[in-house]
Amino acid sequence: MSDFAYASAIDTAAALRLKDVSSAELVDAAIRRIERLDQKLNAVVVRDFERARADAKAADAAIAGGKTAPLLGVPLTVKESYDLAGYPTTWGIGMLHDHRAPADSELVTRLRAAGAVLLGKTNIPPALGDWQSDNPIYGRTNNPYDLTRSPGGSSGGSAAALAAGYVPLEFGSDIGGSVRIPAAFCGVYGHKPSYGVFPLGGHVPGGAAGAGVLLAVGGPLARTAEDLTLAFKLTAGSEGDVAKAWSLNLPPPRRTTLKGMRVLIVDSHPRCATANAMKQALADFAETIARQGAEVATASELLPDLGAQYDVYFPMLMTIVLRNSPAPGNPPSAHGWMDLLDGQASFRRQWAALFEAFDIVVTPAFGSAAFAHNTEPYEKRLLTIDGADTVYGTQLAWPSVATLPHLPATAFPIGFDADGLPLGAQAIGGFGEDYTTLAFAGLAGRPFVPPKLD
Numbered sequence: 001m002s003d004f005a006y007a008s009a010i011d012t013a014a015a016l017r018l019k020d021v022s023s024a025e026l027v028d029a030a031i032r033r034i035e036r037l038d039q040k041l042n043a044v045v046v047r048d049f050e051r052a053r054a055d056a057k058a059a060d061a062a063i064a065g066g067k068t069a070p071l072l073g074v075p076l077t078v079k080e081s082y083d084l085a086g087y088p089t090t091w092g093i094g095m096l097h098d099h100r101a102p103a104d105s106e107l108v109t110r111l112r113a114a115g116a117v118l119l120g121k122t123n124i125p126p127a128l129g130d131w132q133s134d135n136p137i138y139g140r141t142n143n144p145y146d147l148t149r150s151p152g153g154s155s156g157g158s159a160a161a162l163a164a165g166y167v168p169l170e171f172g173s174d175i176g177g178s179v180r181i182p183a184a185f186c187g188v189y190g191h192k193p194s195y196g197v198f199p200l201g202g203h204v205p206g207g208a209a210g211a212g213v214l215l216a217v218g219g220p221l222a223r224t225a226e227d228l229t230l231a232f233k234l235t236a237g238s239e240g241d242v243a244k245a246w247s248l249n250l251p252p253p254r255r256t257t258l259k260g261m262r263v264l265i266v267d268s269h270p271r272c273a274t275a276n277a278m279k280q281a282l283a284d285f286a287e288t289i290a291r292q293g294a295e296v297a298t299a300s301e302l303l304p305d306l307g308a309q310y311d312v313y314f315p316m317l318m319t320i321v322l323r324n325s326p327a328p329g330n331p332p333s334a335h336g337w338m339d340l341l342d343g344q345a346s347f348r349r350q351w352a353a354l355f356e357a358f359d360i361v362v363t364p365a366f367g368s369a370a371f372a373h374n375t376e377p378y379e380k381r382l383l384t385i386d387g388a389d390t391v392y393g394t395q396l397a398w399p400s401v402a403t404l405p406h407l408p409a410t411a412f413p414i415g416f417d418a419d420g421l422p423l424g425a426q427a428i429g430g431f432g433e434d435y436t437t438l439a440f441a442g443l444a445g446r447p448f449v450p451p452k453l454d
Contacts, residue, residue: 041144160182253433312340312344362427
């Protein structure tokens with residue numbers, strides 16, 4: 001059964017269809033691996049093992065009866081912030097410790113319809129508001145490549161579970177890099193979809209009901225780009241009362257090979273520091289894809305002013321995430337908020353013009369590899385990059401490049417630094433062109449390399 005620990009979801013589903021392995025065997029093996037390794041990782045914090053065993057037996061019976069589904073019998077986990085009926089959805093917030101979800105989230109409903117077996121849920125920071133995954137309810141998750149470092153956040157448990165070989169697919173959410181940064185820190189793939197195309201029903205703290213969260217998206221994580229694409233296809237689409245009015249019809253990839261792919265590489269941002277190791281990895285990556293026929297540029301007059309864009313993103317983000325906070329800061333007036341929306345619309349138009357000349361923009365997902373656990377208050381926290389202390393929160397700049405204009409961005413591994421820590425980039429595409437960024441990551445990303453855990 002150890003042969004399946006790092007098998008892809010696609011290969012695992014195929015083995016199940018061929019009856020080379022049973023879902024019950026896969027689930028038992030995954031549970032054993034979690035129970036053995038998670039004492040030091042602490043990734044799977046909500047465990048639904050008994051129901052998973054029952055669901056696995058039902059999946060095996062369905063397979064024996066000739067039924068098929070894309071993920072029939074494949075064990076998965078999801079981020080703690082997605083509702084799983086009967087189990088906690090706390091968002092790592094102490095006052096929500098006793099909350100139990102009355103029903104499955106829309107994501108979980110779609111995964112069950114695809115035949116997946118849910119083992120449980122993975123760790124997060126409080127209110128999904130950090131690039132560490134540490135909270136007063138579940139404790140801290142460690143990076144599988146170095147236990148002294150963060151696996152990222154807020155989908156840190158998701159990425160750690162993948163890197164540890166617990167499951168082949170995971171699902172997170174992203175408003176400030178919360179899918180892309182954990183993927184980069186743990187050497188896996190992660191996709192931030194175009195805004196509005198991925199279901200977020202049942203992804204709210206404490207079961208609250210209200211308007212959708214501007215900028216926020218959900219998305220899959222996987223160890224291969226092919227699995228990532230499958231997971232996106234199976235779960236994306238309209239939901240709720242709009243589902244009867246429209247369905248998702250995204251265009252195919254612009255190109256299916258690197259030959260002729262027009263790629264802009266951006267390795268520095270005016271609002272944050274970027275490690276030399278990251279810049280060198282991007283330079284090496286640019287040379288590699290150029291040798292394979294990509295048309296690579298490192299500058300363009302069409303690139304929007306990233307500093308000015310960040311200056312629209314940051315106050316918009318703070319208004320959103322601090323809305324129900326005891327210390328909401330200084331939110332803009334209604335007219336000020338409309339000014340931010342005007343700025344966002346302007347940058348969306350600028351990016352649309354850029355993607356007439358380029359197919360993909362590649363940037364760091366984060367300015368460095370995974371950092372050491374840091375317990376300082378957020379506002380006092382520093383990151384040391386190339387020997388210099390930098391303000392922790394300014395690393396929001398890299399996720400903001402795709403988040404403010406609602407663009408799809410696929411995080412993918414590009415190498416390792418001198419300490420053996422994964423380095424990850426993000427491939428950004430035009431709005432609605434998710435399959436272009438996913439295809440590019442599959443063509444250009446490095447294969448996943450498991451950490452040494454055993």
